[in-house]
Amino acid sequence: xxxxxxxxxxxxxxxxxxxxxxxxxxxxxxxxxxxxxxxxxxxxxxxxxxxxxxxxxxxxxxxxxxxxxxxxxxxxxxxxxxxxxxxxxxxxxxxxxxxxxxxxxxxxxxxxxxxxxxxxxxxxxxxxxxxxxxxxxxxxxxxxxxxxxxxxxxxxxxxxxxxxxxxxxxxxxxxxxxxxxxxx
Ligand code: FES
Ligand code: FES
Numbered sequence: 001x002x003x004x005x006x007x008x009x010x011x012x013x014x015x016x017x018x019x020x021x022x023x024x025x026x027x028x029x030x031x032x033x034x035x036x037x038x039x040x041x042x043x044x045x046x047x048x049x050x051x052x053x054x055x056x057x058x059x060x061x062x063x064x065x066x067x068x069x070x071x072x073x074x075x076x077x078x079x080x081x082x083x084x085x086x087x088x089x090x091x092x093x094x095x096x097x098x099x100x101x102x103x104x105x106x107x108x109x110x111x112x113x114x115x116x117x118x119x120x121x122x123x124x125x126x127x128x129x130x131x132x133x134x135x136x137x138x139x140x141x142x143x144x145x146x147x148x149x150x151x152x153x154x155x156x157x158x159x160x161x162x163x164x165x166x167x168x169x170x171x172x173x174x175x176x177x178x179x180x181x182x183x184x
Contacts, residue, residue, distance in 0.1 A: 002062035006031070007075025017063035022046045024062045025072060033073035033101045037129070044128030047102035048072050054109035054125075073101035076108055084108045086155040087145035088138075095132035103128045107142045115149040117142070 002013045006029060013024045022039075025031040025048070037045030039058050046057040049071040076082045080089070084107045087093075094100050103126060110117055110125040117125065122142045130138070147153040 002066050004062070004065045004067060005069045007070070007072060013062045015062060018061050020058050021048070021060045021062055021065050021070070022057040025057060025070075031072045031074050035098055035101060037098075037102075042129065043099070044102045044106065044126075045099055047105045047128065049105050049109050052109065052112065054106040071105070073104060076104060082108060083145040083148035083155070084111065084142070087141040087148065090155050091137045091141035091144060093134045093137035093141040095130075095134055099128055099130045099132075099134075103130070103138060107138075107145065111142070111146055111149055115146045117146065119143075 002015070002017055002024075004011055004013075006025070011029060013019070013028055015024055015028060020039075022034060022036060025034045026036070034048055034057055035045035036058070037043035041056050041059045044056060047054050048057045049055075050060065050065065051068050077085060080086070082104070084104050088100065088104060088107075106126040106128055107122075110122065114121065119139055122139055126138065126142070144153065144155070148155055
């Protein structure tokens with residue numbers, strides 16, 4: 001039994017202690033925002049924050065995570081209002097989005113230590129691989145999130161998931177009244 005704190009809640013994993021934290025989070029805790037990419041520590045898709053440090057959850061066992069405080073993307077904010085999430089959206093630094101949770105956590109851990117990092121520091125602290133190549137926008141987004149954290153800028157919160165009633169109405173073209181059938 002491995003006991004740890006995940007997103008401020010105490011959690012017990014009754015699993016093989018050698019189970020990678022990634023699989024315990026995804027399969028046992030249903031926290032599927034933590035992504036599996038390579039399973040070998042290369043891609044960063046599985047990044048979580050452990051005791052303030054961004055770590056690849058595919059490389060840590062639940063035994064190694066025992067007693068530690070883990071934050072996943074689900075715990076970064078409940079409504080995508082963390083400055084990193086706001087800035088990633090505002091700078092359009094998301095394409096397919098597969099790498100985004102890991103990137104957001106790497107960036108959040110960096111900005112918690114240093115809210116005004118230089119470009120090279122951002123590159124060094126965010127080793128995540130993005131197959132869509134959002135890197136230039138990512139740098140801008142992290143710098144912008146830093147300005148939000150330093151209270152030099154505000155970004156209104158990203159819209160909640162889902163489609164607003166207004167957008168839904170736009171997506172469905174108004175039906176033209178059908179012509180009466182011959183003979184009617
Ligand atoms: S899945 Fe962990 S680094 Fe790629
Ligand atoms: S946005 Fe597609 S992998 Fe990064």
